[in-house]
Amino acid sequence: MDLQSIKNRFGIIGNSPELNYALQVAAQVSNTDLTVLIIGDSGVGKEAFSSIIHSLSSRKHNPFIAVNCGAIPEGTIDSELFGHEKGSFTGAVDARKGYFETVNGGTIFLDEIGEMPLGTQARLLRVLEAGEYIRVGSSKVQKTDVRVIAATNKDLLQLVQQNKFREDLYYRLSTVPIRVPSLTHRKEDIVLLFRKFAADFADKYKTQSVQLMMRQKTYCLPTPGRVTCVN
Numbered sequence: 001m002d003l004q005s006i007k008n009r010f011g012i013i014g015n016s017p018e019l020n021y022a023l024q025v026a027a028q029v030s031n032t033d034l035t036v037l038i039i040g041d042s043g044v045g046k047e048a049f050s051s052i053i054h055s056l057s058s059r060k061h062n063p064f065i066a067v068n069c070g071a072i073p074e075g076t077i078d079s080e081l082f083g084h085e086k087g088s089f090t091g092a093v094d095a096r097k098g099y100f101e102t103v104n105g106g107t108i109f110l111d112e113i114g115e116m117p118l119g120t121q122a123r124l125l126r127v128l129e130a131g132e133y134i135r136v137g138s139s140k141v142q143k144t145d146v147r148v149i150a151a152t153n154k155d156l157l158q159l160v161q162q163n164k165f166r167e168d169l170y171y172r173l174s175t176v177p178i179r180v181p182s183l184t185h186r187k188e189d190i191v192l193l194f195r196k197f198a199a200d201f202a203d204k205y206k207t208q209s210v211q212l213m214m215r216q217k218t219y220c221l222p223t224p225g226r227v228t229c230v231n
């Protein structure tokens with residue numbers, strides 16, 4: 001599938017070389033089981049990229065789940081991801097399957113991976129290395145076939161230096177790094193995004209589309225040290 005078709009299908013706006021490169025890498029690795037690490041600021045489309053990779057893969061008919069590692073309390077994240085046995089901790093009145101069990105055959109998107117507690121990182125490393133995990137409170141090793149896509153807006157290497165992130169996990173995760181550029185690095189995409197959002201807004205509220213100020217029949221956007229004009 002060519003880049004333009006991917007953009008059309010997934011509603012991705014932008015045509016900067018950096019964005020195109022990131023999309024191209026995503027498309028290339030989609031049909032493998034390689035672990036992907038998506039790096040970029042908040043809102044640049046990391047989650048959108050993860051769903052593109054899953055949708056273009058042979059796992060597309062199997063489940064996809066997005067888990068925000070920063071939003072799950074440290075005490076429950078192991079159980080959410082790997083499941084637990086009945087009575088394994090206070091409140092564990094029943095056994096519970098984790099996502100690595102329920103999403104078997106599919107893809108898990110681990111957002112904000114930098115927030116993952118160290119104990120959970122060790123469990124994840126075992127999944128990535130051996131496809132194995134153990135439910136909390138169990139001793140039975142289980143197998144899983146889940147493709148992992150992780151994302152971060154943090155500098156993971158810095159977290160490694162601060163002993164907050166396992167170095168071995170960092171290297172496992174970054175087999176295929178995809179850097180999604182923010183608009184600061186692709187100013188030419190701002191006009192395209194502006195037009196899209198203005199049109200969407202007008203469509204939703206049945207009003208006229210807001211226009212960018214016209215100057216000599218061109219759109220002008222001031223950028224530090226220069227003015228970018230687009231016909």
Ligand SMILES: Nc1ncnc2c1ncn2[C@@H]1O[C@H](COP(=O)(O)OP(=O)(O)O)[C@@H](O)[C@H]1O
Nearest residue numbers: 011012013014041042043044045046047048049
């Ligand atoms: N290039 C883009 N074109 C169109 N919409 C985008 C683009 N990048 C991000 N978005 C939209 O912005 C919102 C935030 O994207 P998301 O994937 O959640 O970002 P992140 O996970 O990096 O915080 C979503 O609604 C997404 O569809």
Ligand SMILES: [Mg+2]
Nearest residue numbers: 043046047111
């Ligand atoms: Mg996000």
